Amino acid sequence: MKVLRTPIVAVLGHVDHGKTTLLDRIRRSNVTAREAGGITQHIGATEIPLSAIKEICKDIWNVNVVIPGLLFIDTPGHKAFTNLRRRGGALADLAILIVDINEGFKPQTEEALMILKTFKTPFIVAANKIDKIPGWQSNEGMPFMKSYAMQDEVVRQRLDNRIYELIGELYQRGFSADRFDRIRDFTRNVAIVPISALTGEGIPELLMLLVGLAQRYLEKSLRLHVEGKARGTVLEVKEEKGLGLTFDAILYDGTLRVGDRIAIGGVEGVIVTHVRGILRPRPAKEMRLESRFKSVESVTAAAGIKVVAPDIEGVLAGSEFEVVESDEDIKAFEQRIKQEYQEIAIETDEEGVVIKTDTLGSLEALINEFRELGIPIKKADVGDITKKDVVEASANRDELNRVIIGFNVKLLPGVEEEAAKYGVRIFTDQIIYSLIDNFTQWRDEEKRLRERQKIESIIMPGKIQLLKNYIFRRSKPAVVGVKVLAGELRKDVKLIKPDGTPAGVVRSMQKSGENISVAREGDEIAIAIDGVTIGRQLEGDEVLYVDVPERHAKVVERELMETLSENARSAFREFLDIKRKDNPFWGK
Numbered sequence: 057m058k059v060l061r062t063p064i065v066a067v068l069g070h071v072d073h074g075k076t077t078l079l080d081r082i083r084r085s086n087v088t089a090r091e092a093g094g095i096t097q098h099i100g101a102t103e104i105p106l107s108a109i110k111e112i113c114k115d116i117w118n119v120n121v122v123i124p125g126l127l128f129i130d131t132p133g134h135k136a137f138t139n140l141r142r143r144g145g146a147l148a149d150l151a152i153l154i155v156d157i158n159e160g161f162k163p164q165t166e167e168a169l170m171i172l173k174t175f176k177t178p179f180i181v182a183a184n185k186i187d188k189i190p191g192w193q194s195n196e197g198m199p200f201m202k203s204y205a206m207q208d209e210v211v212r213q214r215l216d217n218r219i220y221e222l223i224g225e226l227y228q229r230g231f232s233a234d235r236f237d238r239i240r241d242f243t244r245n246v247a248i249v250p251i252s253a254l255t256g257e258g259i260p261e262l263l264m265l266l267v268g269l270a271q272r273y274l275e276k277s278l279r280l281h282v283e284g285k286a287r288g289t290v291l292e293v294k295e296e297k298g299l300g301l302t303f304d305a306i307l308y309d310g311t312l313r314v315g316d317r318i319a320i321g322g323v324e325g326v327i328v329t330h331v332r333g334i335l336r337p338r339p340a341k342e343m344r345l346e347s348r349f350k351s352v353e354s355v356t357a358a359a360g361i362k363v364v365a366p367d368i369e370g371v372l373a374g375s376e377f378e379v380v381e382s383d384e385d386i387k388a389f390e391q392r393i394k395q396e397y398q399e400i401a402i403e404t405d406e407e408g409v410v411i412k413t414d415t416l417g418s419l420e421a422l423i424n425e426f427r428e429l430g431i432p433i434k435k436a437d438v439g440d441i442t443k444k445d446v447v448e449a450s451a452n453r454d455e456l457n458r459v460i461i462g463f464n465v466k467l468l469p470g471v472e473e474e475a476a477k478y479g480v481r482i483f484t485d486q487i488i489y490s491l492i493d494n495f496t497q498w499r500d501e502e503k504r505l506r507e508r509q510k511i512e513s514i515i516m517p518g519k520i521q522l523l524k525n526y527i528f529r530r531s532k533p534a535v536v537g538v539k540v541l542a543g544e545l546r547k548d549v550k551l552i553k554p555d556g557t558p559a560g561v562v563r564s565m566q567k568s569g570e571n572i573s574v575a576r577e578g579d580e581i582a583i584a585i586d587g588v589t590i591g592r593q594l595e596g597d598e599v600l601y602v603d604v605p606e607r608h609a610k611v612v613e614r615e616l617m618e619t620l621s622e623n624a625r626s627a628f629r630e631f632l633d634i635k636r637k638d639n640p641f642w643g644k
């Protein structure tokens with residue numbers, strides 16, 4: 057029989073929505089739970105064994121469980137989440153997306169959701185701070201359903217309304233969600249669990265659902281089986297007194313032993329070394345001993361450990377490592393790391409923006425988001441912004457793509473000047489959401505501006521009626537009252553009659569005695585027309601059209617029809633019919 061390993065859980069959410077408080081609360085669960093199974097502190101993580109979860113959930117326990125417990129990553133937030141990767145995705149098997157129920161969705165909630173989508177990580181929404189709902193009577197550590205049943209009708213209504221808002225927010229982003237007790241199929245619907253990280257209400261259900269979700273989702277995909285080969289992800293490299301350089305890591309597969317040879321991957325290449333020691337935190341009661349750590353011979357996934365190993369100066373946080381037994385193993389590992397890097401870092405489209413980020417995880421998330429928005433990417437890579445990036449961005453034909461997007465990266469010296477010189481825009485931010493927002497806002501504004509410029513330089517269609525009772529002068533120039541029936545009339549445009557013959561040039565226009573340069577649909581104005589005499593070429597009661605030049609007519613027909621009013625559109629069609637009577641290909 058295959059042994060299931062402990063699922064790894066991460067907590068994500070907007071700042072101040074309660075990530076740290078929730079982790080603390082789970083870590084410091086009630087004494088009986090601690091005694092029941094010993095909640096154990098790992099390096100960078102906390103393990104809640106099944107017996108402790110059962111104790112916390114004892115009033116409501118109804119699942120048949122085969123996983124050994126849950127391992128919570130101690131560092132909350134999406135940065136940690138994207139940083140901690142493993143083969144083919146995120147390190148965490150499951151996530152809790154925490155949302156302050158009184159505040160609803162915020163930028164980082166949005167961002168966390170996007171990241172969870174990118175990594176296809178199953179998650180539960182914890183609607184936190186229910187104790188702050190006006191009128192809520194807190195019941196320390198109680199299951200939500202029980203505490204909910206004890207609240208006033210109006211208070212329950214308040215909570216329900218907020219849950220509905222959350223369901224709406226999630227729906228808008230493509231997730232079907234509901235309060236957990238109304239869900240049958242947890243693989244299709246996102247469960248929302250109302251909790252208070254402060255009073256512990258709802259935490260029993262949250263933990264129980266996580267366990268259930270882990271089993272249903274992950275057992276099938278085999279992600280939870282302990283496999284032979286030890287694999288893990290580096291949290292950080294640290295100097296420890298008396299030990300030298302060590303690295304903290306989460307082991308997610310297999311069993312790691314002292315003496316194992318390991319390969320560690322990074323952007324810079326692969327380092328091969330061996331495990332000199334494996335350390336775990338010493339339980340609090342043994343603290344009188346000199347070291348905070350105790351040495352172990354081996355450890356089985358999932359676990360947070362400190363590894364003592366030589367030659368690890370070049371190891372980066374977020375790198376993967378793996379036990380290697382032969383040179384072939386090392387080659388295969390190198391190949392895989394390289395391939396994974398190449399799969400993410402791209403240099404493809406001829407035309408497109410340049411993206412730079414701090415980690416592979418955030419790069420993947422950004423690329424995903426840009427693809428969804430339909431924005432072309434010329435190059436996407438990990439690292440600070442260099443002059444070379446500026447040159448590449450500037451080589452775009454379309455100004456809208458002469459852009460560098462930087463997430464959590466620096467501009468190297470001289471980059472700013474270079475960008476100014478080449479007309480390259482640089483957007484940087486520490487929040488993916490606002491980075492994308494600022495960029496798309498700029499892009500949309502820029503597009504609108506262009507449209508406007510185009511419209512302004514194009515002669516647009518127009519149709520006017522001469523008013524026979526307002527003939528002020530018959531020639532040189534003829535001055536006559538007109539009504540704009542459709543479209544617009546500008547100074548200096550030529551006019552034609554419905555039979556296609558020329559009817560002069562508009563030299564000036566007056567509305568209520570003032571000179572104007574453009575008249576719009578419905579306006580009644582006086583115009584001066586050069587090149588015609590009323591009584592000869594014109595009677596003075598005709599309908600006339602603006603003689604849109606062929607090149608302009610082409611642009612109007614292809615690109616600007618949407619911008620025209622209903623009347624202007626039909627006037628333009630009449631105009632095209634006039635022009636195409638003799639030449640069917642005119643303006644095509």
Ligand code: GDP
Nearest residue numbers: 070071072073074075076077185188252253254
């Ligand atoms: P983080 O930034 O997401 O880690 O948020 P914190 O855990 O630091 O919480 C931010 C603030 O909200 C702190 O002052 C917490 O005490 C408070 N807080 C967190 N959870 C709750 C809760 O369930 N109820 C109440 N009333 N306050 C909470």
